Amino acid sequence: xxxxxxxxxxxxxxxxxxxxxxxxxxxxxxxxxxxxxxxxxxxxxxxxxxxxxxxxxxxxxxxxxxxxxxxxxxxxxxxxxxxxxxxxxxxxxxxxxxxxxxxxxxxxxxxxxxxxxxxxxxxxxxxxxxxxxxxxxxxxxxxxxxxxxxxxxxxxxxxxxxxxxxxxxxxxxxxxxxxxxxxxxxxxxxxxxxxxxx
Amino acid sequence: xxxxxxxxxxxxxxxxxxxxxxxxxxxxxxxxxxxxxxxxxxxxxxxxxxxxxxxxxxxxxxxxxxxxxxxxxxxxxxxxxxxxxxxxxxxxxxxxxxxxxxxxxxxxxxxxxxxxxxxxxxxxxxxxxxxxxxxxxxxxxxxxxxxxxxxxxxxxxxxxxxxxxxxxxxxxxxxxxxxxxxxxxxxxxxxxxxxx
Numbered sequence: 351x352x353x354x355x356x357x358x359x360x361x362x363x364x365x366x367x368x369x370x371x372x373x374x375x376x377x378x379x380x381x382x383x384x385x386x387x388x389x390x391x392x393x394x395x396x397x398x399x400x401x402x403x404x405x406x407x408x409x410x411x412x413x414x415x416x417x418x419x420x421x422x423x424x425x426x427x428x429x430x431x432x433x434x435x436x437x438x439x440x441x442x443x444x445x446x447x448x449x450x451x452x453x454x455x456x457x458x459x460x461x462x463x464x465x466x467x468x469x470x471x472x473x474x475x476x477x478x479x480x481x482x483x484x485x486x487x488x489x490x491x492x493x494x495x496x497x498x499x500x501x502x503x504x505x506x507x508x509x510x511x512x513x514x515x516x517x518x519x520x521x522x523x524x525x526x527x528x529x530x531x532x533x534x535x536x537x538x539x540x541x542x543x544x545x546x547x548x
Numbered sequence: 549x550x551x552x553x554x555x556x557x558x559x560x561x562x563x564x565x566x567x568x569x570x571x572x573x574x575x576x577x578x579x580x581x582x583x584x585x586x587x588x589x590x591x592x593x594x595x596x597x598x599x600x601x602x603x604x605x606x607x608x609x610x611x612x613x614x615x616x617x618x619x620x621x622x623x624x625x626x627x628x629x630x631x632x633x634x635x636x637x638x639x640x641x642x643x644x645x646x647x648x649x650x651x652x653x654x655x656x657x658x659x660x661x662x663x664x665x666x667x668x669x670x671x672x673x674x675x676x677x678x679x680x681x682x683x684x685x686x687x688x689x690x691x692x693x694x695x696x697x698x699x700x701x702x703x704x705x706x707x708x709x710x711x712x713x714x715x716x717x718x719x720x721x722x723x724x725x726x727x728x729x730x731x732x733x734x735x736x737x738x739x740x741x742x743x744x
Contacts (some may be wrong), residue, residue: 370633390636392629392660392664393663394659394660394663395628395629395655395656395659395660395663397625397629397656398625398626398628398629398632398656398660399629400629401625401626401627401628401629401630401632401633402629402630402632402633402636402660403633404619404629404630404633405594405629405630405631405632405633405634405635405637405641406633406634406636406637407633408594408617408619408630408634409593409594409617409633409634409637409638409639410637410638413637427623427625427626429621429622429623429626430622430623430626430629432622433619433620433621433622433626433630436620437619523663523664524664524665527636527664527665530636531635531636534636534637534638535638
């Protein structure tokens with residue numbers, strides 16, 4: 351499965367949701383598909399995208415939050431899985447694209463390439479719903495099921511170690527940050543969809 | 549002024565365990581209450597924390613307050629991400645940590661909060677000062693201010709009750725006007741009541 355195909359397949363579900371991504375290929379590819387003001391790309395601070403998602407999810411329970419994480423990033427904040435599990439916000443879906451490598455710095459293999467199981471660790475941390483998927487069809491099914499479940503879910507999507515040619519985009523970091531904050535400020539509770547709607 | 553969004557704080561803090569209250573430590577309840585009240589009055593509605601001795605009362609106050617969401621962390625750096633998310637979503641937060649926790653959070657502070665201009669109000673227990681008896685705390689005390697200075701993070705000391713409220717208020721004012729992290733160092737003279 352290509353990460354780009356996975357993002358494309360669920361892109362229409364993201365229109366009214368809070369989306370937080372890690373740096374690198376995920377950010378570049380989602381922007382290539384089409385940036386929206388409700389998308390925030392954490393272009394550094396590896397490991398903290400899931401923590402940011404938790405901060406939004408806990409303080410805005412009326413909003414649906416999707417985090418697009420990666421194996422290299424979550425491996426830097428495995429303790430964060432226990433914090434996610436401890437507060438288990440029902441409005442958060444945590445997707446980990448696992449290409450078993452640090453792609454943007456040359457493709458060096460991560461520990462998932464030698465058997466470390468992120469979904470297994472998430473489950474053991476106490477995250478109520480976890481899944482590992484390897485096909486596009488299974489990814490879309492797991493993503494939709496997670497949105498419908500209204501229960502904290504970590505989906506590990508095994509993807510090819512292939513990414514875009516470059517990682518720098520036209521969107522300035524601070525432009526993204528203030529636009530995203532404005533979108534959150536204007537996202538009136540009445541206009542926001544419930545987590546289960548896709 | 550940022551709008552404060554509603555928080556289901558009771559849901560967050562209920563049933564997540566109560567610390568042992570039967571082993572009192574000579575940490576000042578009065579000073580902790582002063583700090584807590586100042587944070588509350590300045591609009592803080594979410595606190596992230598990793599427990600340490602000097603912070604026990606502050607954490608219990610947050611836990612007992614149905615209007616406060618307390619997020620217990622595995623490592624302090626997570627708190628930077630949580631505060632960043634809360635800020636962008638419209639909720640004021642504060643971080644409670646030991647200075648060694650601050651040291652553990654430095655990359656998040658730099659490459660999340662500073663890179664993205666996120667206001668952070670960090671309350672850092674300043675272990676390893678004069679009077680420190682725990683050998684393991686002594687190295688961190690000597691580097692804390694230097695690291696804050698190297699990161700260009702404005703900081704002030706909370707070492708005497710009379711200035712606690714207004715220093716917290718002013719620290720938060722600067723954090724939000726500058727969109728930057730600020731730090732308040734909780735000192736032994738304020739926090740610790742044991743005769744030395």
